[in-house]
Amino acid sequence: RDRLKKKSISIALSPVTPAKNHKLWPEIEKVTLEQLHYARLGVGGAGGWQLFAEDGEMKMYRREEEADGLVVDPLKACHMVKGVTAREVCEIFFSPEYRSGWEATLEDMTVVETIASDTLVFLQTHKRIWPASQRDALFWSHMRSVADSEDQDAADLWIVCNHSTEHPQYPPNSGKCVRVYLTVCLVCQTFIDPPKDPKNIRREDLTCKITYCSVVNPGGWAPASVLRAVYKREYPKFLKRFTSFCIDQCKDKPILF
Ligand code: 18C
Numbered sequence: 001r002d003r004l005k006k007k008s009i010s011i012a013l014s015p016v017t018p019a020k021n022h023k024l025w026p027e028i029e030k031v032t033l034e035q036l037h038y039a040r041l042g043v044g045g046a047g048g049w050q051l052f053a054e055d056g057e058m059k060m061y062r063r064e065e066e067a068d069g070l071v072v073d074p075l076k077a078c079h080m081v082k083g084v085t086a087r088e089v090c091e092i093f094f095s096p097e098y099r100s101g102w103e104a105t106l107e108d109m110t111v112v113e114t115i116a117s118d119t120l121v122f123l124q125t126h127k128r129i130w131p132a133s134q135r136d137a138l139f140w141s142h143m144r145s146v147a148d149s150e151d152q153d154a155a156d157l158w159i160v161c162n163h164s165t166e167h168p169q170y171p172p173n174s175g176k177c178v179r180v181y182l183t184v185c186l187v188c189q190t191f192i193d194p195p196k197d198p199k200n201i202r203r204e205d206l207t208c209k210i211t212y213c214s215v216v217n218p219g220g221w222a223p224a225s226v227l228r229a230v231y232k233r234e235y236p237k238f239l240k241r242f243t244s245f246c247i248d249q250c251k252d253k254p255i256l257f
Pocket of ligand 1: 103126127129137162180182184216218227231235
């Protein structure tokens with residue numbers, strides 16, 4: 001654990017990514033840190049979170065919210081997944097090569113800009129839901145390891161943050177799709193039980209604590225009742241499918257901290 005702690009701190013403090021020279025960097029930095037803080041706030045108290053789905057260790061909460069008459073219900077989900085590390089789960093969520101393996105709503109995905117190896121801009125089209133128009137999403141995605149100042153006991157924390165952006169070559173609402181606007185984060189932490197010498201750690205000693213937060217603005221008309229039904233069905237389906245995909249991808253590979 002000490003070794004892990006030192007490792008995650010040294011990654012966070014090292015002169016990091018070439019992405020910091022990009023014009024989007026101030027926004028990427030700000031939104032990623034805000035999302036990390038937001039993900040770590042609990043779901044109790046005055047937050048108004050309602051549990052709407054539960055399956056084993058997985059719990060999903062939402063708040064009913066609207067903006068300009070559109071449903072934008074924020075979602076927060078927690079899960080504990082055995083046999084994988086925070087870094088492995090975040091890499092699978094971030095990397096384009098895995099996306100079609102777990103993202104069931106996807107029709108098409110293109111990387112429209114590589115800002116750095118840890119920061120990409122994606123254009124995705126998603127499956128259409130009758131009677132609404134098809135949706136697309138254009139967003140930057142950034143992955144990093146975080147030195148954990150809030151929780152001394154928890155080393156090895158990773159985050160992927162996705163946030164809508166603009167690109168002159170892909171203006172919104174110019175074809176058949178309506179553009180959605182999203183802010184999403186996946187925050188993962190590795191726990192090792194029982195504590196052991198790092199070289200003796202086996203997959204069965206690993207548990208990854210996952211927090212997933214999402215706010216999606218549908219961008220244009222969509223019937224509220226259909227939208228809430230889609231949320232209720234698609235988010236649990238996503239998290240179950242994504243986490244079993246991670247377990248399956250990692251099971252025969254060396255552990256990646
Ligand atoms: O975070 C997730 N995935 C990431 C990588 O893809 C990334 C993407 C987020 C996409 C957000 C949703 C885009 C619109 C989806 C349209 C719904 C298609 C459903 C098709 C069913 C056959 O961050 C995991 C994302 C998990 C997504 C769950 C569903 C979210 C529903 C949001 C609805 C938004 C508007 C839909 C309009 C039509 C409604 C009648």
